[in-house]
Amino acid sequence: MTWIGELVSIASFVSSYLNLTGTLATAVDALVYAIAISILIVAFDYVFGWVERKTIAKIQGRHGPTFAGKYGILQNLADFVKLLSKEHVLPKRADRLMFLSTIPIMLALTIFLILLLPFSPTLLESNVGLGLLVIFVLLSFMPLIIFANGFGSGNKFATISAQRSVVMLLSYEVPLIFVIATVGLLAGGYNLVNLINAQSQWWFVILMPIGFFVFFVAMLAELERPPFDIREADNELIAGWLTDVSAPYYTLALFLDYSRMFLGSLLIAILFFGGWSGPILPPFVWLLLKVFIISFFIMIVRASMVRMRIDRLLRFGWLWLLPLSLINLILTYLVFIR
Amino acid sequence: MKIDRKDLTQRAKELRAQGYSYLVKITAVDYEKYLEVVYLLRDLEHNKDESVEVEIDPADAWVPTLIDAFPAADWYERELFEMFGIQIKGRHAERLLLEKWNGKAAPLRKNFVWDAPYETEA
Amino acid sequence: MVTRINIGPVHPSTHGVLRLVVDIDGDTVVKLEPHIGFLHRGVEKLVETRMYMQSPPYMEKLDYVAPMSYDEAYVATVEKAMGVEVKERAMWIRTMLLELQRIASHLLWLGTMANDVGQFFTVFMWTFADRDVVLRLLEEASGARMFYVNMRIGGLIRDLPPGFEERAEEVMDHVEKRVKKYEDFLEASPLFMERMKGVGVMDREKAIELGVTGPVLRGSGVDYDVRKNNTYYVYEKLNFKPQLRSDGDCFARYKVRMMEIRESIRLVRDALAGMPDGDALGMPIKLILPSAKNRMVSVSRELPRGECLMYMIADPQRPYRLSIRAPTFINLAAMSEISKGCRTADIFAISGSLDLVMGDVDR
Numbered sequence: 001m002t003w004i005g006e007l008v009s010i011a012s013f014v015s016s017y018l019n020l021t022g023t024l025a026t027a028v029d030a031l032v033y034a035i036a037i038s039i040l041i042v043a044f045d046y047v048f049g050w051v052e053r054k055t056i057a058k059i060q061g062r063h064g065p066t067f068a069g070k071y072g073i074l075q076n077l078a079d080f081v082k083l084l085s086k087e088h089v090l091p092k093r094a095d096r097l098m099f100l101s102t103i104p105i106m107l108a109l110t111i112f113l114i115l116l117l118p119f120s121p122t123l124l125e126s127n128v129g130l131g132l133l134v135i136f137v138l139l140s141f142m143p144l145i146i147f148a149n150g151f152g153s154g155n156k157f158a159t160i161s162a163q164r165s166v167v168m169l170l171s172y173e174v175p176l177i178f179v180i181a182t183v184g185l186l187a188g189g190y191n192l193v194n195l196i197n198a199q200s201q202w203w204f205v206i207l208m209p210i211g212f213f214v215f216f217v218a219m220l221a222e223l224e225r226p227p228f229d230i231r232e233a234d235n236e237l238i239a240g241w242l243t244d245v246s247a248p249y250y251t252l253a254l255f256l257d258y259s260r261m262f263l264g265s266l267l268i269a270i271l272f273f274g275g276w277s278g279p280i281l282p283p284f285v286w287l288l289l290k291v292f293i294i295s296f297f298i299m300i301v302r303a304s305m306v307r308m309r310i311d312r313l314l315r316f317g318w319l320w321l322l323p324l325s326l327i328n329l330i331l332t333y334l335v336f337i338r
Numbered sequence: 339m340k341i342d343r344k345d346l347t348q349r350a351k352e353l354r355a356q357g358y359s360y361l362v363k364i365t366a367v368d369y370e371k372y373l374e375v376v377y378l379l380r381d382l383e384h385n386k387d388e389s390v391e392v393e394i395d396p397a398d399a400w401v402p403t404l405i406d407a408f409p410a411a412d413w414y415e416r417e418l419f420e421m422f423g424i425q426i427k428g429r430h431a432e433r434l435l436l437e438k439w440n441g442k443a444a445p446l447r448k449n450f451v452w453d454a455p456y457e458t459e460a
Numbered sequence: 461m462v463t464r465i466n467i468g469p470v471h472p473s474t475h476g477v478l479r480l481v482v483d484i485d486g487d488t489v490v491k492l493e494p495h496i497g498f499l500h501r502g503v504e505k506l507v508e509t510r511m512y513m514q515s516p517p518y519m520e521k522l523d524y525v526a527p528m529s530y531d532e533a534y535v536a537t538v539e540k541a542m543g544v545e546v547k548e549r550a551m552w553i554r555t556m557l558l559e560l561q562r563i564a565s566h567l568l569w570l571g572t573m574a575n576d577v578g579q580f581f582t583v584f585m586w587t588f589a590d591r592d593v594v595l596r597l598l599e600e601a602s603g604a605r606m607f608y609v610n611m612r613i614g615g616l617i618r619d620l621p622p623g624f625e626e627r628a629e630e631v632m633d634h635v636e637k638r639v640k641k642y643e644d645f646l647e648a649s650p651l652f653m654e655r656m657k658g659v660g661v662m663d664r665e666k667a668i669e670l671g672v673t674g675p676v677l678r679g680s681g682v683d684y685d686v687r688k689n690n691t692y693y694v695y696e697k698l699n700f701k702p703q704l705r706s707d708g709d710c711f712a713r714y715k716v717r718m719m720e721i722r723e724s725i726r727l728v729r730d731a732l733a734g735m736p737d738g739d740a741l742g743m744p745i746k747l748i749l750p751s752a753k754n755r756m757v758s759v760s761r762e763l764p765r766g767e768c769l770m771y772m773i774a775d776p777q778r779p780y781r782l783s784i785r786a787p788t789f790i791n792l793a794a795m796s797e798i799s800k801g802c803r804t805a806d807i808f809a810i811s812g813s814l815d816l817v818m819g820d821v822d823r
Contacts, residue, residue, distance in 0.1 A: 307578020410671025
């Protein structure tokens with residue numbers, strides 16, 4: 001467990017080496033931490049891009065990538081290089097600012113949100129009191145940014161995708177907020193570290209399975225994973241809001257996709273599976289292990305589900321998720337609080 | 339059965355009333371001296387087929403539409419117009435179905451010249 | 461506000477080069493118009509310039525998912541024009557091969573259908589693997605994997621290879637198990653049922669009026685199958701039963717095709733069991749005398765996608781005119797009618813359930 005401590009001390013290593021103090025030291029620490037976590041995110045994106053291809057290939061009775069590197073591990077790198085070598089095309093009808101800025105903004109936002117999360121008792125950048133609320137406020141900007149991108153691209157498929165994005169926001173955001181409120185109620189606050197400590201005895205997934213179900217479904221919708229990839233619906237809307245996005249930005253969008261999956265899995269792990277808590281292994285490893293298992297499950301869902309229709313999702317959100325989240329809130333209050 | 343062009347609409351309605359409600363195909367044959375439009379109808383209940391042939395003059399090639407009695411005739415008639423240059427009277431002009439040739443050529447007629455330059459729709 | 465969107469001809473789920481011009485109001489389809497002709501090759505004109513037995517390869521390229529069925533329909537037309545009787549054993553083998561072809565075609569359809577409703581390629585990959593097993597069987601029987609050209613006047617290019625029966629039995633057992641698995645997998649998913657049930661409804665009267673054919677017609681409860689009502693070869697001896705559903709929605713069409721796979725498996729098994737000995741070889745192409753006896757012939761056949769009617773005016777050496785009634789042409793014509801008022805996402809469920817092959821639509 002000492003090496004984790006060393007990992008954290010890397011963050012303060014630079015500032016102490018440069019003999020910095022005060023605000024400057026904090027800023028440098030934060031920068032170093034951000035770079036370290038960004039590398040972690042990129043590593044996760046890369047590995048999970050490969051694991052997903054392999055897993056889905058296995059389910060479908062294919063081999064997946066085999067050619068580049070051992071077991072095709074370098075395939076994603078090859079694809080990445082190929083995508084970067086492609087021409088960038090800006091559609092005539094596109095709104096330049098809205099179209100080009102949104103994907104980098106979303107990626108930055110995702111990385112920022114991951115930076116707010118605690119990775120281990122020592123490996124954390126911020127420990128604000130309302131951490132969970134901050135995260136979900138920022139997270140709910142995502143569909144709006146997608147809306148801006150889809151609308152800005154001037155493509156009709158992207159516009160339909162943008163409209164669907166807003167409809168989706170209406171369908172799952174309210175139940176999500178109720179579940180988060182219940183989690184806060186159970187943990188006695190919205191501080192993420194306290195939230196994990198509150199789960200040291202029982203994980204929240206055991207204490208409120210209904211809440212977990214609602215959260216998981218809403219998270220799948222938030223992350224655009226099947227069966228809720230309604231915005232991206234590749235065999236209806238070609239690529240949804242990404243239809244006119246050309247190669248360099250599409251590369252970013254792929255990164256964004258997996259980064260968001262990382263973020264979503266992290267949130268599920270922290271909120272419902274006790275975060276870093278676990279025996280023997282270091283807390284950081286425990287968290288990543290949980291994230292991997294959750295992400296893996298999300299992949300299997302992708303390979304086995306049929307896409308939902310947008311009007312059905314709206315109905316599902318209001319007729320099932322919302323009452324379930326309310327029942328969850330009331331049950332949690334009656335059983336654990338009162 | 340062979341019937342005259344002016345009786346076609348009436349005959350189609352009669353056949354429809356007799357139970358021949360399923361239109362199998364509308365096609366045509368170019369016999370050079372005359373064009374023959376063939377309507378293949380079917381009675382699904384009694385499993386009977388009926389064909390109606392109409393002879394028309396290639397220079398004055400038109401037939402009345404059957405789209406009122408048989409909605410399935412829609413695409414077949416459009417195909418007929420494009421492939422044989424047979425005008426379908428009684429329905430408004432629509433865009434071409436299969437070709438981009440402005441409907442000026444009639445490729446399935448026997449006097450069709452292969453490889454001749456035809457104006458294409460832009 | 462009504463928006464016009466243009467789907468295709470290059471689009472992930474238009475099965476080739478179909479172009480749909482759709483007017484949508486919000487998420488509801490107001491008007492849908494299929495634009496076709498991108499794959500129009502003028503086959504009807506082309507065969508007029510070829511000798512009779514030069515044309516089967518063209519016929520196979522019409523419906524590239526079920527080539528042998530088209531080939532057989534054309535050869536049967538030529539046989540009827542020439543007044544040639546098909547040999548007894550060849551009739552049995554043809555029946556069996558056509559049913560194998562139907563299984564292969566329906567398996568491919570199932571995969572693409574699942575894709576169209578948003579299944580991420582899983583069923584698609586599975587059915588493709590199973591289709592390949594069936595195609596291998598067809599390859600054994602004909603010598604080619606996709607484009608067989610194994611029909612000859614009066615029979616076939618070759619008899620079945622030794623040991624074919626056992627392997628066919630194995631394949632049929634395998635396919636039967638897999639079909640069960642697909643049905644369990646898809647129908648256990650409420651999402652799939654939601655996407656299929658009550659979508660693209662076409663009632664009985666409408667189906668007859670629009671002249672749709674094949675599984676689409678039978679999915680609407682019309683009991684018409686050429687194999688039963690205008691029977692050919694040995695379907696009568698094999699006690700063929702047409703598969704019907706009365707709902708007329710996408711799920712009914714799906715179910716009809718699934719039941720047809722089962723029925724085809726049974727037909728293949730029975731055909732293998734009852735196959736008589738004897739000669740199955742047809743005439744070598746070079747020995748065919750130009751001798752069309754009947755001037756006008758029309759032959760109709762039940763292809764995997766519906767009824768194909770070949771209307772031929774025969775000249776001694778080559779067809780004077782060959783008119784093909786393509787099954788998917790008329791099924792696609794019905795699409796604009798049945799997709800009125802559906803949701804945008806349902807367009808693809810409907811086009812998937814019609815089982816379109818653009819080569820067949822455009823000819």
